[in-house]
Amino acid sequence: MPSRYDLLHPLTKLSLALVLIVAAYLSPSVWLSIAICGAALLTTAASHRRGEIARVYPLFFVPITISLLLIRGVLVPDVRTSPIDVGGFVLSLDAIAGACIYILRYCTLVAALFTVIQTTPTAQLMHALAERGLPRSIEFILLMALQIIPDMKLRADAILEAQQSRGLVIASLPSRIRALVPLVGPLVVGALVDVEERSMALELRAFAATNRPTRMDVLVDSTAQRVVRGACIGMVIAMGAAAVLVRYLP
Amino acid sequence: MNEAIVTTNGLTFSYTRRTTPALDQLTIAIAAGTVTAIIGPAGAGKSTLCALLAGFMPQFFRGVVGGTATVDGVSPIDGSVHAMLPHVTVVLSQASTQISGVCDTVSGEVGFALANMGVPVDTIRTRVATALATMEISHLAERSPFQLSGGQQQRMVIAAALALNPPVLIFDEPTAQLDPPTVAALGDTMRRLAATGKTIIVAEQHLDWVAAYADRVIVLNAGRLHADGPPQTIIADPPNWRSGGRMPSDYRAMHSSMMCGRARP
Structure with missing residues (x-):
């Protein structure tokens, strides 16, 4: 039985995913990244195929987590903050925090897009994109x-x-x-x-x-969904503008 | 003898950057409502002829076309593949590569071409149901195309071609990926389609299949017409196969096996 999330217009799902991905990319802190990744996982939980989607996640998440922890630890070994010796590699809390932000960005990207793809028939997705x-x-x-x-x-x-x-x-x-x-x-x-x-x-x-x-197929849309999509696009633009201002303003 | 629905007159095609023509001064006429097999060694021009008749040359496969061809009264050389679809379509050898990937069900896949052509929904549903019934896969209508066996996928691909309802159907080595029972079933299907007035053209390597199901055999070699006639005559007449050593030995072996092989059902 499809859930309410599954029945959303494909572009509404894509817009929500886009907001999460952009937010994860621009997030400056680990805690905010965790919250954003959690929101992406919530979309998975809202799908009727949550079980089979979640079973695939370890295949994506585990290798990237291990490799990014090692790479960030080796390439950015900021040993001033509580160094930890892991089998000859010197990691630090700052390096681990930095790696976590990258890992969470990746996990958010995978969770958000994979859920959209798994819950949207390809024909409907193509139909929606072709209409636009x-x-x-x-x-x-x-x-x-x-x-x-x-x-x-x-x-x-x-x-x-x-x-x-x-x-x-x-x-x-x-x-x-x-x-x-x-x-x-x-x-x-x-x-x-x-x-x-x-x-x-x-x-x-x-x-x-x-x-x-x-x-x-007939795509079901509504005013509420159109408002959500508009809000999502607005949020993406606002986040992008804020990121530019923070970076370039003195 | 029915009226010719497929004709070529001095048809020549040379692929870009190839020195020798793939088809060379080919003149044939194929009657409506028949099963015609086109045989010949690899590189004889079988697939090129199939593609050309379906409208692939010279827009899709670049090259130089000489002579004329008509299918159902329309020249495939002047048009495009989709413009030729109401007149002729091709079923390629590998069923798995012909699945669009965009449809979640067999019925969607069978109706995909009609939808792309802008055919009304009700007409699509009717034609899909008829095509699925003809190929005896109505029970698979709601299955995913990727969950079918190779034989079922081949039936689905043929149903997709039938849904277009063209008078001419071309099969390019349709038995290459199939097991023996499915190969026999495919032959029976072609005979049934021919009995309803469809013209079937089959590029095929297996002489035993050709002998069992074709009304006529056209032998190509190096792009030229080498022999033409009923299967029994073509296969039984040694000069068709001993053409100065140009036919490969495996054909002679197949011929030998044919001579003590099965009769047409």
Whole structure:
């Protein structure tokens, strides 16, 4: 059963996501970043697919958290503030705080956009963007990208199975990293080879037709949603202006 | 003999930056309501002919076109692919690459081209239902296209072509990705479509399939017409395959297997 968030107009969801992403990018403090990231996670919680979306988050969040903590700790080792020795790396509270802001920006970006994509049928998203004047050429590029993602997953599974049948062992983390080498080449080359046939297929689906397409789905909109979208755009502009003023005013 | 619905006269096509033409002075006429197989070794010009008849040349695939071609009375050389869709469409070999990615259901995918053409919603719904029923996949209408098996995806792609309701349907190596039962089912479907008046053109490598389902075989070699006739005549007549050693050995092997192979159902 779709939730109220799921049934929002695609542009309303995108506007909310945009506000959160811009706010996370401009946030100067860890606590504010945590609050913004929490708000992004709330949109996930408001979706009926919250369980399956949340299951994917560790795959995004854990590697970026570990790598950013190490990178920021090594590259910006401000050892004046309470240095901490982590296996030879000297971290500091300031460095960790700085890393946390980056991590929270990334998590906000992923949570906000991933929730929109997972709760909005692609046709509706395209419909909404096309209604606002998205050029057909951009829609074509987006479609090509959307086509390739599920096919690349299937292709990657097939390549890995083929490599495993030839003796490739995938058990530990190092073996998984080693398995990437024989996977990436065929995966990328195969996807590129398919691009011509995919674009032929879109031509055969009259995608290049110049007439106004028929939309099979009806987008539900309301005055309240239009007001929210306007407010979101206003907030983004205000945050951008404030950031410029803070940066450049003496 | 029905009237010719597809004709080419001295048709030549050379891809940009290629020295030899992919199609060379090809003159053929294909009757309406028949299943015509186009066979030949790799590089013979089968796919080029399919693409040209569908309107891909010279706008999509750049090159120089000579001679004339008509499909359902319209020249594919002067138009575009979408302008040709009411007259002819092509089903490509890989079903997975023909899924738009924008539709969440099989019925949406089947009606995607009609929606892009601006066809009214009610007409789209009717045509989609008919196409799904013809391909016997009505029960899959609400499934995601990405959750279908390879054979089901191929049926969905053919249904998408049928929904356009063109008089000419071209299949470019349709059996390449399919298992034997699905290959046989596809042949039966083509025969059924031909019986309803559709003209089916199939670029195909498998001679046994051609012998079982085609009314006529056109053999291309190096872009030229090499042989033309009923499948039994073409396959049984050795000169069609011993053309000065130009036909590859695997075709001769297939021919040998054909001679002791299955009869048409």
